Amino acid sequence: xxxxxxxxxxxxxxxxxxxxxxxxxxxxxxxxxxxxxxxxxxxxxxxxxxxxxxxxxxxxxxxxxxxxxxxxxxxxxxxxxxxxxxxxxxxxxxxxxxxxxxxxxxxxxxxxxxxx
Amino acid sequence: xxxxxxxxxxxxxxxxxxxxxxxxxxxxxxxxxxxxxxxxxxxxxxxxxxxxxxxxxxxxxxxxxxxxxxxxxxxxxxxxxxxxxxxxxxxxxxxxxxxxxxxxxxxxxxxx
Numbered sequence: 668x669x670x671x672x673x674x675x676x677x678x679x680x681x682x683x684x685x686x687x688x689x690x691x692x693x694x695x696x697x698x699x700x701x702x703x704x705x706x707x708x709x710x711x712x713x714x715x716x717x718x719x720x721x722x723x724x725x726x727x728x729x730x731x732x733x734x735x736x737x738x739x740x741x742x743x744x745x746x747x748x749x750x751x752x753x754x755x756x757x758x759x760x761x762x763x764x765x766x767x768x769x770x771x772x773x774x775x776x777x778x779x780x781x782x783x
Numbered sequence: 784x785x786x787x788x789x790x791x792x793x794x795x796x797x798x799x800x801x802x803x804x805x806x807x808x809x810x811x812x813x814x815x816x817x818x819x820x821x822x823x824x825x826x827x828x829x830x831x832x833x834x835x836x837x838x839x840x841x842x843x844x845x846x847x848x849x850x851x852x853x854x855x856x857x858x859x860x861x862x863x864x865x866x867x868x869x870x871x872x873x874x875x876x877x878x879x880x881x882x883x884x885x886x887x888x889x890x891x892x893x894x895x
Contacts, residue, residue, distance in 0.1 A: 701883075703886075709888065711826075711886040759826075770816070770828050771826070771884050
């Protein structure tokens with residue numbers, strides 16, 4: 668069965684500093700991987716996804732993630748944090764090949780705090 | 784991308800009552816999904832709703848507690864029945880499209 672582990676429930680960075688949110692997964696099939704962001708009192712917004720092809724995936728708002736099969740990781744990064752990046756971030760893996768079940772397994776989430 | 788709307792956006796309910804949440808998608812989709820996000824927790828799939836058939840429930844969720852309707856390819860409802868404070872959560876509708884899972888804005892439910 669698939670699972671997702673996000674290391675660190677809370678991450679705090681200074682404005683302008685590097686953002687690194689860690690995600691490790693387990694999957695018996697080639698995974699589809701996602702990062703979602705949830706701003707306070709809002710729904711989930713897709714940041715980026717990996718399905719096949721290039722392992723470095725660029726998303727919205729300057730975020731990117733790299734799929735590393737050997738490390739079963741899909742860490743999210745942003746070179747320079749902005750105050751508006753403060754939110755909850757969820758890593759997720761699809762259960763089933765090619766998202767045919769529509770079921771995502773989510774990590775526990777990481778709260779990103781950005782200090783001025 | 785799919786645009787998903789939900790009603791109501793939030794509600795406060797008394798224990799023992801039921802609430803029906805509506806989900807509307809701007810395009811026809813085969814499967815619709817209902818997720819729950821308990822306070823401070825991640826998302827958990829409740830059930831999958833296919834048009835024309837009964838919903839498929841995940842382990843720990845039952846139809847009597849969370850009945851689902853799927854009358855057409857763009858609409859679904861989730862009812863939270865006989866509510867207790869433990870049902871206080873965000874309930875999200877979701878659909879699949881273009882290799883991506885899209886989520887509605889969620890319904891924030893508080894049960895007193």
